[in-house]
Amino acid sequence: MSYRKLRKKMHYKEQIPDSASDTQKSIDTSITENLNFIKQKTGNSPDIIIRTLAISHDPKVSAAIIHVDGLVDNPTINEFLVQTMEDSVQEKLQDEDLFTVFTEKVVAVGSLETVSDWDTLFQSLLSGDTVILLDGKNEALIASTRGGERRPVEQSDSEITLRGSKEGFTESINTNTALVRRIIKNPNLWVESMNLGKQTNTDLSIMYINGIVDENIVKEVRQRLGRVDLDAILDSGYIEQVIEDESSGLFPTVTHTERPDAVAGNLLEGRVAIFVNGTPHVLIVPAIMIQFFQTPEDYYVRFPISTLIRMLRVFMFLISLIGPAFYVAVTTFHQEMIPTDLLVIIASQTESVPFPAIVEALIMEVTFEILREAGLRMPNKISATISIVGALVIGQGVIQAGIVSPAMVIVVATTAIASLATPNYDIAISARLLRFAFMLGAAIAGFYGIILGLIMLIVHLVSLRSFGIPYMAPFAPLIPKSLKDSIMRGPIWSFNERPKSLNPQNRVRQGTDQKPLPPIKRGMMRAETKEGDKNES
Template sequence: MSYRKLRKKMNDKEQIPDSANDTQKSISTSITENLNMIKQKTGNSPDIIIRMLPFGHDPKVNTAIAYVDGLVDNPTINEFLVQAMEESAQEEFQDKDIFTVFSEKVVAVSSLEAVKNWDTLFQSLLSGDTIILIDGKEEVLIASTKGGERRFVEQSDSEITLRGSKEGFTESININTALVRRIIKNPNLWMESMNLGKQTKTDITIMYLNGIADPDIVEEVRQRLGRVDLDSILDSGYIEQVIEDESSGLFPTIIHTERPDSVAGNLLEGRIAIFVNGTPHVLIVPAIMIQFFQTPEDYYVQFPISTLIRMLRVTMYMISLIGPAFYVAVTTFHQEMIPTDLLIIIASQTNSVPFPAIVEALIMEVTFEILREAGLRMPNKISATISIVGALVIGQGVIQAGIVSPAMVIVVAITAIASLATPKYDIAISARLLRFAFMLSAAIAGFYGIILGLIMLIVHLASLRSFGVPYLSPIAPLNPKSLKDTIMRGPIWSFNERPKSLHPQNSVRQGKNQRPSPPIKRGMIRADTKEGNKNDS
């Protein structure tokens, strides 16, 4: 018999029975057995703190607390649990009332719950609660003592605005939901909690406005989350990839944001927010394409300025999508579209370049993507320096070496800057990937290839759905009343109704006649003012 087979046979004999069945057993009345069970299940981990404490004047009553060091608020345990239990050692309690007296008179903690199964016990223990065990009782008390080191509320680095709130989400789901509660002080702001991930038991919370959000969409969110059967949930991206309508496309159909005001604005329109513990990114569904070009700051400034900025973002996105492809098509197939003087300059520059325009574009685009990714992953103190120096050195080097023409370097640089003008990273990266497909189509068929690619892209976008909502709505299908908040942004006083594509229960957003107007008669106001001043005197 070989060594591997012999070792496997020995392991099979020494294999410990599956401990998953042990957690389904009820809690024992012996505090010693319960503590041994906790130690066995956690592998005697050093961060599992177990303390034996006295309770009451009767020495026969043994009590203990167990918690995870680093996940609890130590002052709460010391001041409200340990101190209270030590003070109770001088008092006498009847044994039949020990559990009731313990929960009502001894422990000064706001949240206290009794459980009888091991699954709930371990889930609470590993979530930051403190377990209180009493000898002779088949149930234990769970005291809410969650705490530990957490990141403070700071400004979001990925969604920076000049105007508006500077608060951003953190990794704590309780803090994140509270930040939204501060904005929407409405009892109809409902939340539903669950745990996903067989190993991680990650806390998930659904938030929506009852009476506004479509019940069918809310139920669809519940069902999709209920079908999630993953081993671990480490970030909201895990949830996003398994609940979206189509995961094979390049375009995102779920929005994620780090701003509480952005979540509040979407909830007020009738959308649903999904909070995942351990990540500052909150998912918002359903999502339409035009939302990826909008920012919360668009609603904080006058509508003409917001409209121009949105149009600029869409234009920059199109430049980042087909900018190099347009240059390849013009220089390869449609030279007659270039002014004569400019054509002579471009021709003189490309005479010394041994590669066609498509090869030049591919070389520069791949090089820039490498520099972008390197700058993104490097430490902040040197990433900007490396990116700038790398771009200058490589750009100047390839021109002097005759590998790429100066015009191509300018085109790629403009394309790179345009891609950074898109507010959402998810939609910007789709243009970065599709850019190569458009360059190849332009090298094959010129403008005809670009137009064919755009038609195929529009058809694909029109077929996408986000929780049943068309991705291109309200443009396709056309809804004229909702066009005031797309590429163009109408004035705030004109937003009388919520988006029809979300099928809100309450479509009325604000009262009528919100449009500002100047005074009708100046003299009347002056007379009223003088009369009011006389009355005041």
């Protein structure tokens, strides 16, 4: 950079007002000066509502009520602040201290605090609280009046279950934490709040159950969040990307959910939940690989059904990962593994196709990914049309044109359906990306390329950690007692201990005598009834 450009850049920096230093001074005793400063800092924005009141005539004392339109509960301000100030102060002021009158006799809201610095005042004001300024006082009262228009509690669109709670998180952090407290009515359910984002000042909370969670995990969460120094936090994805263990890998080491019952279940196992205001997605740490194949509904049905469904999900994940690669390897290098009749049919279909199997697979996979992304971003009415057009193009057009064989269309369609069967989107998209690497390996070395890719993938997964917890637990390291809630799901009465990999403080989850008792035989019931009748006589 030249000297002239450097001087110009330094001069530009000097012209920028230091807003942080402006708010370091204390609140003035003059209400006029304070209101002028608020208007100057907020650019005299029309949504900053300032209402002045004359609360005493002898001596003359003025007060001001300041709030942000749309962030407050207007009935609370009108009924419990403005009306009470107009009706009560004239009678109760007299010789008492002004702040004592307001805090004890006038302001009738749930929470009230006193602040003396501008940073805290603006933080509270822009969060939805109401600021009360009094003439002659260098302090301000902060009344809790947060409200405004919010999305109601509805069912989650991305995590639909047939059985269980239908409640889903909203964009309000207070509503989300309250939904979890409705499930876990325990005083040991602790919440710690903070603000992140130098410009957005986004509210953030971490939730855990004291006495169950490992203190080292909570300490690690605090440290990683304490290192966050971003300009803006617009979604929990910002936090996820700066606190995860492996940021460059394809596999997620932090999971998220929109269901309060899922958060409650993870908290009871010894995990930590991270709530971010403005998003319905709540982060859960630490996360392990098998956790992405589980849903809350698994625990609401009987264990044989849940076990079969979990095994099916893992099988579908493997198909979505290596399905096309397996077809490419078989048709290119290992034709002897195909039955003769089937091999003749496939050969007759591919005879008119000018491309090798790997090119067919790449064409179909790329086309399907384009259609999937287009249908996901379009409005619902248009996405249905795109799905129909895509089915016609893939199902008939490419086959009749001789670009792709019918067998390849079947393989790609089966792979796409298998990827949709994975309950977690993050792990499903990881398989979709790795699918191309496995196809290239199969085209180069056949089954040897697929096996080498699987070995490299397993080594990578074993090396991952999520907040210090092994990513492949309870398989690596092997924890036999935790296998009952992995690919297989044991009966509820067998979950006597919490997962050992999380190192919870309280390992005991329930009693050891929760197994259902066998039915009493009819003969024994008759004998007990007769014996009871004799005793009564």
